[in-house]
Amino acid sequence: MTSKMWGGRFSAGPSAVMAEINISLPFDRRMAAQDVRGSIAHAEMLVARGIISSPDGQVIVEGLNKVAAELANGQFPFKDALEDIHMNVEDRLKDLIGPAAGRLHTARSRNDQVATGFRLWTRDLIDKIDASLKTLQGVMIDKAEQHAGTIMPGFTHMQVGQPVTFGHHLLAYVEMLGRDRGRLADARKRLNELPLGAGALGGTSFPIDRNMTAQKLGFDRPMGNSMDAVADRDFALEVMAAASILSVHMSRLAEELVIWFSPQFGFIKFSDAFTTGSSMMPQKRNPDAAELVRAKSGRVIGALIGLMTVMKGLPMTYSKDMQEDKEALFGVADTLELCIAATTGMIADLEPNPERMRESARSGYSTATDLADWVTQKLNVPFRDAHHITGRAVKLAESKGCELGQLALADLQSIEPRINADVLKVLTVDAAAASRVSYGGTAPDNVRAQAKAARDRFLGEVLKW
Numbered sequence: 001m002t003s004k005m006w007g008g009r010f011s012a013g014p015s016a017v018m019a020e021i022n023i024s025l026p027f028d029r030r031m032a033a034q035d036v037r038g039s040i041a042h043a044e045m046l047v048a049r050g051i052i053s054s055p056d057g058q059v060i061v062e063g064l065n066k067v068a069a070e071l072a073n074g075q076f077p078f079k080d081a082l083e084d085i086h087m088n089v090e091d092r093l094k095d096l097i098g099p100a101a102g103r104l105h106t107a108r109s110r111n112d113q114v115a116t117g118f119r120l121w122t123r124d125l126i127d128k129i130d131a132s133l134k135t136l137q138g139v140m141i142d143k144a145e146q147h148a149g150t151i152m153p154g155f156t157h158m159q160v161g162q163p164v165t166f167g168h169h170l171l172a173y174v175e176m177l178g179r180d181r182g183r184l185a186d187a188r189k190r191l192n193e194l195p196l197g198a199g200a201l202g203g204t205s206f207p208i209d210r211n212m213t214a215q216k217l218g219f220d221r222p223m224g225n226s227m228d229a230v231a232d233r234d235f236a237l238e239v240m241a242a243a244s245i246l247s248v249h250m251s252r253l254a255e256e257l258v259i260w261f262s263p264q265f266g267f268i269k270f271s272d273a274f275t276t277g278s279s280m281m282p283q284k285r286n287p288d289a290a291e292l293v294r295a296k297s298g299r300v301i302g303a304l305i306g307l308m309t310v311m312k313g314l315p316m317t318y319s320k321d322m323q324e325d326k327e328a329l330f331g332v333a334d335t336l337e338l339c340i341a342a343t344t345g346m347i348a349d350l351e352p353n354p355e356r357m358r359e360s361a362r363s364g365y366s367t368a369t370d371l372a373d374w375v376t377q378k379l380n381v382p383f384r385d386a387h388h389i390t391g392r393a394v395k396l397a398e399s400k401g402c403e404l405g406q407l408a409l410a411d412l413q414s415i416e417p418r419i420n421a422d423v424l425k426v427l428t429v430d431a432a433a434a435s436r437v438s439y440g441g442t443a444p445d446n447v448r449a450q451a452k453a454a455r456d457r458f459l460g461e462v463l464k465w
């Protein structure tokens with residue numbers, strides 16, 4: 001049997017394997033609603049321009065609305081033999097309204113049709129991800145506010161560096177997610193141009209009005225070059241690149257959750273909602289959700305590399321290779337949705353253990369910078385020399401097996417005689433954190449102010465980026 005849609009010059013139907021490799025319906029049915037939306041706008045424009053009659057246009061639009069309803073309530077009769085969602089919708093329209101359905105594809109090709117539907121789908125996706133990232137930021141900001149003064153160690157090289165607050169640490173991720181949302185918003189601006197009206201590749205001889213179609217579909221303008229319009233998949237790549245960076249951020253956070261949850265750290269607890277047991281070791285509680293968020297970034301990055309590789313070297317304009325774009329992005333969408341939800345759940349669920357965090361913050365001579373800063377400021381010593389003096393104090397504390405703040409004043413004075421009792425005040429982890437009042441620093445009052453500012457920047461109607 002030859003295809004009803006393009007079978008005119010074909011005498012025999014495709015071999016079974018040809019049909020199997022060619023078919024995209026099993027996955028592109030996910031963009032059915034967007035395909036119908038595009039078709040309705042196209043039909044209305046054809047009527048407005050007198051390209052099809054008003055009565056034809058009316059039955060077409062009514063028919064398409066019925067198709068949309070069938071799709072929404074699960075009654076749509078999908079037919080694998082019809083290759084993809086576009087031909088399924090048109091075929092169904094023909095069943096519903098008869099021969100007038102054949103006029104819908106006037107001045108249109110599947111090439112500009114698929115590019116339009118996929119852009120609409122991607123735009124909807126960006127809006128959904130943005131909303132769920134906003135929710136995640138809200139949960140993080142709440143937690144950060146509760147723990148604006150909860151001391152924990154700040155690390156570099158995974159070694160204790162300086163005391164920070166847990167709230168400060170969480171707000172670092174709020175910033176990352178803000179940039180992720182900014183990147184997606186940028187991608188949205190660039191993708192918001194209409195391909196429809198490009199035809200197969202060269203435009204059309206029909207007197208269409210692409211501005212009208214663009215406006216009906218909420219695009220800012222029609223794409224300026226018909227060949228680019230059907231050949232471009234930057235928009236999908238850009239969203240996947242932004243998604244990859246986002247999933248790297250979630251993966252880094254997930255890794256920290258795994259570390260903090262380990263008994264060796266004991267910084268946080270999860271409820272049973274976000275942990276699992278071991279089939280053999282009854283005492284175990286495993287942070288599987290965090291581990292899976294850490295791992296699933298691999299899928300997102302893999303999908304980006306996959307589609308990049310598909311597009312690399314493709315000549316102008318459309319080639320069937322490009323049909324591979326959808327599964328890649330659909331997979332990214334599903335993975336992101338799951339990972340953002342799991343991360344949101346884990347952040348809301350986790351309970352920090354402030355005593356463990358504080359105890360750990362006191363290790364590793366974490367107030368050494370504070371000693372050096374004190375010597376620099378109070379004794380007017382060049383910072384490089386103060387650094388050297390502090391190094392000697394650390395060495396002394398190490399040999400005595402105590403913290404810096406536990407050294408006797410006389411010990412410190414044996415290194416630098418001008419050091420006085422005033423110094424002991426800066427050598428506690430609380431004083432160290434509270435002293436970092438520079439803009440963006442970790443002082444609890446700063447963190448409270450940063451949390452407030454973050455609410456305003458990220459949780460309002462518009463993203464302030």
Ligand code: ARG
Binds near residue numbers: 024111322
């Ligand atoms: N299913 C196809 C895709 O996703 C639709 C476009 C088909 N165009 C064509 N010239 N065969 O790319």
